[in-house]
Amino acid sequence: MKIKRQAVSLDDLDWKILQALRENAKQTYSETGRLLNVAHSTVYERIKKMEEHGIIEKYMAVVDFERAGMKHITAVMTIITDPKESEKVAEKLSKFNNVLEVYTSLSEELLIIAKVIAGDQSELHSFIAQSVAPMPGVLRIRTSIITKKHKEEGFPVGPNPTSQKEG
Amino acid sequence: MESASRILRKVLREEAFYFFSSIGNYIGDSAASLEEFSEKIKEVNSKSLEFHLYRGDFEKWVDEVLGDAELAKKIKELRNQQLAGDHLQDQLYLTIFRRYNELKTGLTQSV
Numbered sequence: 001m002k003i004k005r006q007a008v009s010l011d012d013l014d015w016k017i018l019q020a021l022r023e024n025a026k027q028t029y030s031e032t033g034r035l036l037n038v039a040h041s042t043v044y045e046r047i048k049k050m051e052e053h054g055i056i057e058k059y060m061a062v063v064d065f066e067r068a069g070m071k072h073i074t075a076v077m078t079i080i081t082d083p084k085e086s087e088k089v090a091e092k093l094s095k096f097n098n099v100l101e102v103y104t105s106l107s108e109e110l111l112i113i114a115k116v117i118a119g120d121q122s123e124l125h126s127f128i129a130q131s132v133a134p135m136p137g138v139l140r141i142r143t144s145i146i147t148k149k150h151k152e153e154g155f156p157v158g159p160n161p162t163s164q165k166e167g
Numbered sequence: 168m169e170s171a172s173r174i175l176r177k178v179l180r181e182e183a184f185y186f187f188s189s190i191g192n193y194i195g196d197s198a199a200s201l202e203e204f205s206e207k208i209k210e211v212n213s214k215s216l217e218f219h220l221y222r223g224d225f226e227k228w229v230d231e232v233l234g235d236a237e238l239a240k241k242i243k244e245l246r247n248q249q250l251a252g253d254h255l256q257d258q259l260y261l262t263i264f265r266r267y268n269e270l271k272t273g274l275t276q277s278v
Contacts, residue, residue, distance in 0.1 A: 075191060077191065121190050124190065124191055125187070125190045125191055128187075128193065129185050129187065129193070130181075132193075133185040133187075133193045133197070134181050134183065134185065134197075136180070138193070139195050140193055140195040141191065141192060141193035142191075142192055143190065143191025143192055145190070145191075
């Protein structure tokens, strides 16, 4: 059962459990308990509590598409929209399976930022030209094809490294 | 003249031509009829015209969506001339505008 939208404060142990799960969500309660020097029942209770409160939303596999033999490109679309239509555009985009993430942002103009995958540049362009540009409220689209992924994390854990003084 | 009126019709939003400057970069201009298409050709950046012309996008849309094989052939001939910049824009506009006028005049006279 999920208890919706109740604010829960996490303590140090909760955060450590989250970090352990982020590194390996398949590890058992006993393994996590051994790692953190606590009983497996404690780990079980903490995880259940975080699941019920929606802090842990789901467990998912991180797929290496290249190893899976799937040739693909990833791109980030920045879509400038008519503010009146923005929510509808975001909703429609979210329904496409090849659109992985969708965000709205307000800078000088109302923007939708979306991460999309395609087999190649031609497929990417066809998708944007035939499915995204014709949506009512889409004013302009800027697309950047990602050439290298340096980091991808769900949330920050621990402090940033201290900068080393030179000289 | 059924063919001319078909070519000159306004198409659905999903079938319109959307102008891009490069892969995935939509510049905000679109055309849903031959008349709008000729106007936009005059207005958009010539880089966008080069992008679409050399991918064969214009002739494909004119042929497959508007149903004008004759204009598609003329656009293809322009592509083979390797034009660029303002010269390409002028020639493309003239080609499309002449065809538009020809169809429009024929349609008016037949009424």
